[in-house]
Amino acid sequence: MGAELRRRFDDALMPNYGTPPVAISHGSGSRVWDVDGRDYLDLIAGIAVSALGHAHPALVEAVSRQVGRLAHISNLYLHEPEVLLAERLLHLLGGTGRVFFANSGTEANEAALKLVRRHAGKGRSYVVSAWQSFHGRSMGSLALAGKPAIREAFAPFGIDVRFVPYGDSEALTEAVTPDCAALFLEPIQGEAGVVEGTVDYLRAARTRCDETGAVLVFDEVQSGIGRTGEWFHHLAVGVRPDVVTLAKGLGGGLPIAACVGLGRFGSVFAKGDHGSTFGANPVACAAALAVLDVIEQDDLLSNAKSVGAVMRDGITGIDHPLLRGVRGRGLWLAILLDGPHAVRAEGAALKAGFLVNAVQPDAVRLSPPLILTADEARSFVSALPGILSAAAPAEVG
Ligand code: PLP
Numbered sequence: 001m002g003a004e005l006r007r008r009f010d011d012a013l014m015p016n017y018g019t020p021p022v023a024i025s026h027g028s029g030s031r032v033w034d035v036d037g038r039d040y041l042d043l044i045a046g047i048a049v050s051a052l053g054h055a056h057p058a059l060v061e062a063v064s065r066q067v068g069r070l071a072h073i074s075n076l077y078l079h080e081p082e083v084l085l086a087e088r089l090l091h092l093l094g095g096t097g098r099v100f101f102a103n104s105g106t107e108a109n110e111a112a113l114k115l116v117r118r119h120a121g122k123g124r125s126y127v128v129s130a131w132q133s134f135h136g137r138s139m140g141s142l143a144l145a146g147k148p149a150i151r152e153a154f155a156p157f158g159i160d161v162r163f164v165p166y167g168d169s170e171a172l173t174e175a176v177t178p179d180c181a182a183l184f185l186e187p188i189q190g191e192a193g194v195v196e197g198t199v200d201y202l203r204a205a206r207t208r209c210d211e212t213g214a215v216l217v218f219d220e221v222q223s224g225i226g227r228t229g230e231w232f233h234h235l236a237v238g239v240r241p242d243v244v245t246l247a248k249g250l251g252g253g254l255p256i257a258a259c260v261g262l263g264r265f266g267s268v269f270a271k272g273d274h275g276s277t278f279g280a281n282p283v284a285c286a287a288a289l290a291v292l293d294v295i296e297q298d299d300l301l302s303n304a305k306s307v308g309a310v311m312r313d314g315i316t317g318i319d320h321p322l323l324r325g326v327r328g329r330g331l332w333l334a335i336l337l338d339g340p341h342a343v344r345a346e347g348a349a350l351k352a353g354f355l356v357n358a359v360q361p362d363a364v365r366l367s368p369p370l371i372l373t374a375d376e377a378r379s380f381v382s383a384l385p386g387i388l389s390a391a392a393p394a395e396v397g
Contacts, residue, residue, distance in 0.1 A: 001035045021350055027054025030369045030376055032355070040350070041376055043368040044357045048190070048222050048332065051249040052294055053369035059252050062290035066283045074277055081285035088292055089258060092231050093244065098266030101280035102257040105221035105247035106136020109184070111259035111274055112243050113140045113159070116182035116215045119268045124181035124214070126160035133166065134191035135184065135219055144184050147191075167197055169204035176208045182215040182243075183208070187233045190222035193363035194327055194334040202239040209242070215265065217243040221257070222332075225249035226295050226370050229305035229330030249370075254287035300370040304330040310374045311366065314381030322388040324362075331372060335364040335384075341391050348390035352383050 005023040025035045030053045033039045042054070052059050066081065073079055086099040100115075102108045116127065129135070131146035142150070143157035146166075151157075162180075164171040166189060176183050187202055189195040197205075209216040218241035223233040227249060230236040234244065242265045247257035255278075261268060278284075295301065308330040315326040315335060322345075324336040335356075337345065342358035349356045349364075359365035368376075 005035060021347070029053045029055075030372050038353075040353050040355050041368075041380060042355045043349075043366045043372075043380060044355045045367055045369045046253065047248070047357070048227055048367035049248045049251075050253050051226060051291055051300070051370045052252045053371045054253075056252070056290075056294065056371070058290045058294050059254075059287055062286045063254065063283055066286035070282050072278070072281055072283075075275060075280060079280075079282050079285075081282050081289060082280040085285045085288050085292075086258075088289065089246070089260060092292070093260060093262065094235065095240075095262050096266070097260055097262040100259045100261075100269070100274060101285070102247075102259065102276055103255045103278050103281070103284070104136070104257050105219075105245065106138045106141040107276065107279075108221060108245035108247050108257035108259045109135045109141040109144065109217075109219060110138055112182075112184070112217050112219075112245050113144070114274055115243060115259065115261060115265070115268050116217065118273060119215055119265070120181035124179055126162055126180055127182045127184060128162050128164060128172070128175045128180055128214075129184045130166040130186075130189070131163050132189055132192035132195070133184070133186055133219075134189070135186075135221075166192070166195065167201050169201050172201075172205055173208045176205075176212050176214050178212045180212060180214040182217055184217045184219060186219045186221075186223065187237070187239075188223045188228070188329070188332075190332075190365075191359060193336075193360040194329075194332055194365060196327070196329070199237045199239070202234070202237055206239050206241075215243060216241045217245065219245050221245055221247040222367075225291070226301050226304055227330055227332045227367065229301055229308060231301065233329075250291065251284050251287045252291040254284045256281070256284035256288050295370065298371070301330075303372075304370045307331060307372050307374050307377050308333065311377040311381065314378060315384065318381070318385055318388075320385050320388045322392050323384075328366075331366070331368050331370055333366045334359060335366070337362045337364065337388075339393075341388075341393070344393075345387060345391040348387045349383075351390070352387050354380055354383065354387070 129144040133146040135141040143159040340361035346358040
């Protein structure tokens, strides 16, 4: 049945994703089943999205209740779940400000781009972003992406974006001048392979933006909402942005994103400046409220830290010619390989019953549900040497 679905997928869907290797039918907890009945431990969670795993009763209940009351109203009217969620996010972010809700990470960053342009007026002509960064695929966010392979075919973007090497405070300080409207940074770069900016680097970003009046935007689309074992990475390192963007884990699988303007940056947009028909959709807001409740009630931040440590320590303890190390925080790790073996490792993991992701040619990403158990983490650690051997080119294996 899976093979047949893949064939029909190829005929009916655009080829931009290639042909995915399996057709998933359903999930429960951290496991998913394919349409042929085979089960897998989901260590990627829809790319850092399914924070509560699959079919979590609290998410099912919240979404079912909300869809039975009011599925959509548009932003011509307001509803309670959006107000509750905005208040809750501001509380978690520990400050004042205001929230704009969107449906995906790229839209949250588009909102941030418009916000900084609105703030800058005509005077500040460019924005700064980092090489290897990823902020989404729509044209504004793509203009910010420091990955030539995904952007070049779509240029020009109509936005002057200047790129700096990630982690280089001097380059950042030079690039951000009084003519710069904003600096966009992921405090930890996800698609680059879970690459962390040091505290000093993030502080240098804050200092330079303060000196020049550029807006500091942190893209926490992937790093936020508990992924690292903290609600937000910037709070853990104590560097406050002016604007923060969120998505992915926020809805636990329902599409919702947020562009949060902190302090006075919450009041930059005037009526009519921005909007989205589906943004702040009641069902998505109800889902996000359930996600935040469960993370709090079940202390999933601690779980992400402790189970993340089991995974990380377990991988560190493996001696294998293909394995170079592991980096990351909480339940967000990159297994570093001794060469471009990640695609084969992803395939070998799938065969062994684990969903992982070749995020870079030489790095495999793990971003499992925050409910992952220590035993589930250990089951992957035990299987990893075999997976690596199966992925090894003939001369290494
Ligand atoms: N920003 C970051 C840091 C991301 O990792 C991603 C997606 O991987 C995005 C933005 C884009 O999010 P979306 O795919 O929901 O548009």
